[in-house]
Amino acid sequence: MKAIIQRVTSAKVTVNEELISSIGRGLCVLVGICQDDTEKDVDFMVRKLLSIRLFEDPTGKRWQKCVKDENLEILCISQFTLYHRLKGNKPDFHMAMQGPDAQSLYNSFLRKLGTSYNVDKIKDGKFGAYMQVHIQNDGPVTITLDSPNNGNNKTETNEVKSES
Template sequence: MRAVIQRVTSANVSVNGDLISAINHGLCVLLSISRNDTQQDMDYMVNKILNIRLFDDEERNRRWAKSVKDRNYEILCISQITLYHTLKGNKPDFHLAMQPDLSRSMFDDFIKQLKSAYIEDKIKEGVFGEYMSVNIQNDGPVTIHLESPLPKVGDNKS
């Protein structure tokens, strides 16, 4: 799994001009699922997204000290296949991404796992497979690229 995580003061997603989801302070997560991703990858990403320290602790005057959970902020998750691209000349190719039907199921499971590990109504999402308009008010700006670990020698990921 790959994610681009942006610390935001607000973010929202629309489909055909209709607002689907919106958050205030928190994280906007653009998530892509590879054809080799497993439950272990999902566990890793959920844990990192909820616990990565991208927010300040104003009381102690410390930067990079608080997570989205610590601050009780929201998360907007958007499925984005284009994060698993390769270029064939100047054209993107997405053969490394998981097939849409399997990816949809894994993305749904990812959202369920995030909701279960945090506060259900703090997790928002776009519409899988739809053409979306995503508005992000980046805070900082802070943008982090996150990827689930590569398999170790002997793992059965292929």
């Protein structure tokens, strides 16, 4: 799994000009699911997303507080395009998990976020829809997060193993 985490003062997602979800201060997270991802990847991503320290403490010291510490919201957006490979100038998305399997794992991710934190603080877009994501980036702070079994790392891991 791969996530692009953006600290925001506000974010919203619309589909055909209809508001689907919105949050105030918190995190907007673009979530990509690789064809080889499992519940283990989901567990890792949930744990890291809820504990990554992207917020300042009351004295203004940076990188001290996580989203849970501050009781903030998270807007998650499924985004298969995070698993692209360029073939010349054209993107190829064959590494992204497809259809119902991807939706099932994404829904598991959302459920586990809610269970591990607060279901009312977790919002999302509309899986598979053509969405418009509006963010007010705070900082700007943008962090990438990959699960240990991320599809981009699998080839490198396999190459290292075959050399030994």
